[in-house]
Amino acid sequence: MALNPEYAGRVYGPGEPYEVSRVKIADFADAIGEPSQLCRDREAAVKAGYPDVIAPPTFAVIIDQRSTKAAVTDPGLGLDYSMVVHGEQSFSYSRPLHAGDVVVATTTIESIRTLGALSMLVTSTSIDTVDGEHICTATSNLVERGA
Amino acid sequence: MNATYDSIDKGTELPPRTYRITRLDLVKYAGASGDFNIIHWNERVARSVGLPNVIAHGMYTMAQVGKFVAEWAGGDPGAVTDFGVRFSAMVPVPDDDEGATIEVSGKILEKLPDNKVTVDVVAKAGGAKVLTRARATVRLP
Numbered sequence: 001m002a003l004n005p006e007y008a009g010r011v012y013g014p015g016e017p018y019e020v021s022r023v024k025i026a027d028f029a030d031a032i033g034e035p036s037q038l039c040r041d042r043e044a045a046v047k048a049g050y051p052d053v054i055a056p057p058t059f060a061v062i063i064d065q066r067s068t069k070a071a072v073t074d075p076g077l078g079l080d081y082s083m084v085v086h087g088e089q090s091f092s093y094s095r096p097l098h099a100g101d102v103v104v105a106t107t108t109i110e111s112i113r114t115l116g117a118l119s120m121l122v123t124s125t126s127i128d129t130v131d132g133e134h135i136c137t138a139t140s141n142l143v144e145r146g147a
Numbered sequence: 148m149n150a151t152y153d154s155i156d157k158g159t160e161l162p163p164r165t166y167r168i169t170r171l172d173l174v175k176y177a178g179a180s181g182d183f184n185i186i187h188w189n190e191r192v193a194r195s196v197g198l199p200n201v202i203a204h205g206m207y208t209m210a211q212v213g214k215f216v217a218e219w220a221g222g223d224p225g226a227v228t229d230f231g232v233r234f235s236a237m238v239p240v241p242d243d244d245e246g247a248t249i250e251v252s253g254k255i256l257e258k259l260p261d262n263k264v265t266v267d268v269v270a271k272a273g274g275a276k277v278l279t280r281a282r283a284t285v286r287l288p
Contacts, residue, residue, distance in 0.1 A: 024179075031179035032210035033166070036217070036224050048223060056217070057227040057283075058210045062180055086205045088280075090231025096224070139231070 003119045003144070007077045008112045012070040014104035017130055018063050022099040025055045032056060045098070052099040060091055064125045064138035067105035071123055072142065077109075079121065079144055087120065088141035094134045102130045110139070117146030150219055152262040152287040161219045161253040161266065166211045168203050168238065169246035176207045190242060200239035208238055208249060212268050212281055215251045219266075220285040228263070229284040236275040247272055262287050 022042070029039035034056045037044040045053045072079050097103070110122040120143055127136045150161075173187050182204055186193045193201045209232050217224045240247045253268040268281040 028179045031172070031175040032207065032214060033172075034210075034214050034217075034224060036222050038223060038225065048225075050225065054225045056210065056224040057213045057230050058206055061206050065182065086234050088231065088233045089206065089209060091229070093228045141233075 002078070002114045003112045003121060004076060004078050005112050005114075007074070007109050010071070010074075010109045011106060012074075012108075013067055013106040014128075015067055015070065017102050017104050018066065020055065020097050020099055020101040020103065022053050024062075025053050025059065025099055028059050028062070029056055032058070042099075050096065050098055054099075055097040057091055057093065057096075059097060060093075060127060060136045060138050061089065063103060063105050063127050064107075064140065067107045067125045067127075068123050068140060071107050071109055072121070077121075079119075079142075083145045084142050085145065086140070087143040088139075090139045092137045092139075094136065097127075097135055101135065103127050103135060104130055119144040119146070150221070150287060152258075152264070155255055155258075155264065155287070157255050157258055159255045161215070161255075161268075163250060163252040164215055165248050165250050166215075167246050167248055168207065168211075168240050169244070170201065170240060170242055172246070173201065173203060173207065173240060176204055176210075180204070180206065182206065198237070198239070200241055203238040203240050203247065205232075205234040208234075208270060208272075208277055209281075211249060212251055212270055212278065213283070216253065216266055216268065216283045216285050219253075221288045226286040227283050228286065229265075230282070232268075232278045232281040234277070235279040236272070236277045238272045238277050249277065256282065259284065
């Protein structure tokens with residue numbers, strides 16, 4: 001099923017604030033095998049110039065995917081999520097996420113393209129503190145394989 | 148390794164690394180990331196939708212590359228400021244003790260101001276490139 005091209009430009013969010021915690025960062029670092037103490041030891045992080053333990057760069061995908069869900073499950077868009085593969089992902093940081101950050105995410109549908117049986121959806125999610133400081137923009141390219 | 152901005156140049160290669168991915172890693176990643184897509188942990192369902200086996204989360208592979216770049220750049224994950232990949236092939240992860248292996252290599256694409264460099268990364272599994280256009284901008288000591 002082709003995606004509804006009129007949904008390009010739509011904006012979703014900001015959703016509920018997300019609080020970045022030390023435990024979640026440590027769990028994520030453990031899961032990916034990230035060895036840095038900067039993700040686990042507050043003193044080490046402070047010594048390196050950060051306010052608290054920092055998240056690895058792909059941690060933001062947790063916040064990105066929570067926010068993007070509002071777009072990809074919008075019935076009017078017509079995306080069959082069971083046919084979706086992740087095509088591309090990128091992150092552009094103004095500064096690392098750290099424990100204690102309370103952030104909100106806003107997702108924009110940047111483009112919708114259909115090429116034969118494939119549809120491509122590009123979203124960008126801005127992750128900012130509740131005080132309006134930009135932290136990261138995450139861009140995803142999802143590909144829907146036609147049935 | 149101790150790469151420093153002054154010690155490297157355009158074309159300098161990063162020492163290659165290999166990372167092993169087992170089923171347990173995928174279960175842990177699913178829990179930590181919240182991505183419970185069934186194709187990443189249920190072989191019966193993965194095969195029923197035409198996949199060769201359970202496949203690794205693309206974001207898990209991307210995370211390995213992030214680690215590869217950050218470790219080379221002095222071990223600070225916060226030094227990676229821009230990071231993007233294209234997922235070009237799946238990484239099937241068999242249900243055994245060996246799992247899958249990804250081979251990661253990289254070289255300096257560009258030297259930027261402020262002690263930053265752009266690294267072009269190649270990640271392969273089973274001879275196939277699993278990521279293309281994998282680039283990270285990282286700040287070096």
